Amino acid sequence: MLKKVCREVTVEKMLPFGQSARVGEFFELRFENPGWSGWRPGQFVMIRPSDWDQSLIWGRPFSISRVSEAENTVSVFFQSVGRGTGRMAQLAPGDKVTVWGPLGNSFAMEPDTPTLLLAGGVGIAPFVGYAEQHPHPEKLELVFAHRLPRECYPYEDFAACTHSCLEEHSPDDLPRIIDTLQHKVREYRDGLILCCGPTPFMRTVQTAALKVGARAQVSLENRMACGVGACLGCVCKDGKGHHVQTCTRGPVFWAQDVTL
Numbered sequence: 001m002l003k004k005v006c007r008e009v010t011v012e013k014m015l016p017f018g019q020s021a022r023v024g025e026f027f028e029l030r031f032e033n034p035g036w037s038g039w040r041p042g043q044f045v046m047i048r049p050s051d052w053d054q055s056l057i058w059g060r061p062f063s064i065s066r067v068s069e070a071e072n073t074v075s076v077f078f079q080s081v082g083r084g085t086g087r088m089a090q091l092a093p094g095d096k097v098t099v100w101g102p103l104g105n106s107f108a109m110e111p112d113t114p115t116l117l118l119a120g121g122v123g124i125a126p127f128v129g130y131a132e133q134h135p136h137p138e139k140l141e142l143v144f145a146h147r148l149p150r151e152c153y154p155y156e157d158f159a160a161c162t163h164s165c166l167e168e169h170s171p172d173d174l175p176r177i178i179d180t181l182q183h184k185v186r187e188y189r190d191g192l193i194l195c196c197g198p199t200p201f202m203r204t205v206q207t208a209a210l211k212v213g214a215r216a217q218v219s220l221e222n223r224m225a226c227g228v229g230a231c232l233g234c235v236c237k238d239g240k241g242h243h244v245q246t247c248t249r250g251p252v253f254w255a256q257d258v259t260l
Helices: 083-088 121-133 171-187 199-212
Strands: 005-017 026-032 044-049 060-068 073-079 096-103 115-120 140-146 162-167 192-196 216-219 235-238 243-245 252-254
Touching (some): 005 073, 060 083, 060 121, 073 083, 073 121, 140 171
Antiparallel strands (some): 005 026, 235 243
């Protein structure tokens, strides 16, 4: 088991995405590695900027996007959607943040098995590190569904994999996207399927995988407060209807072991 670390570290870079599309709400935050001895794609980290006051008590959870040994940094990708992430988007190099992690479990990685990565929106984040760590990226295929322009996301990091996009311009595109997801799940029924994104997106994948008996994992993006199983704010139901903590039992679950 990897040792968890809680430490105040320095922000190294804040990189905006989608600026030419005038979106301006997607960012990659790079901060000093707090001293992790290792990590696995699919794990997450809790982050709380050191200058937050009592109006923002809890940290925020983020999938670990990548860890750079050369730069000694950890990166997370996020969208500014609320008070916490809005304040985080204002961080600058030299600012301090308290981080604890790496937390949770990880995606399965089977080097010789054809693997399908299904990402919806910011759910693409954990697959950046997965693709970088995989010893045979030619066995990976990414299918990425998104609403905002592709340049808002780290899509270019998947050049070594087979990759394609499903852009949703209007609700009329949903049947086409759902049909493509179902087709891809059937295509990989004898391989490995990994999924991260909005709950309806993952529910579609889960239903399709269970129908054809495919091996699939989903990564939940539940709201969290502590990240270590104490507050019970992130509970979900497992496949038997029992309440379990997403932060410690997940965030990655086999499709048959979680209720979405």
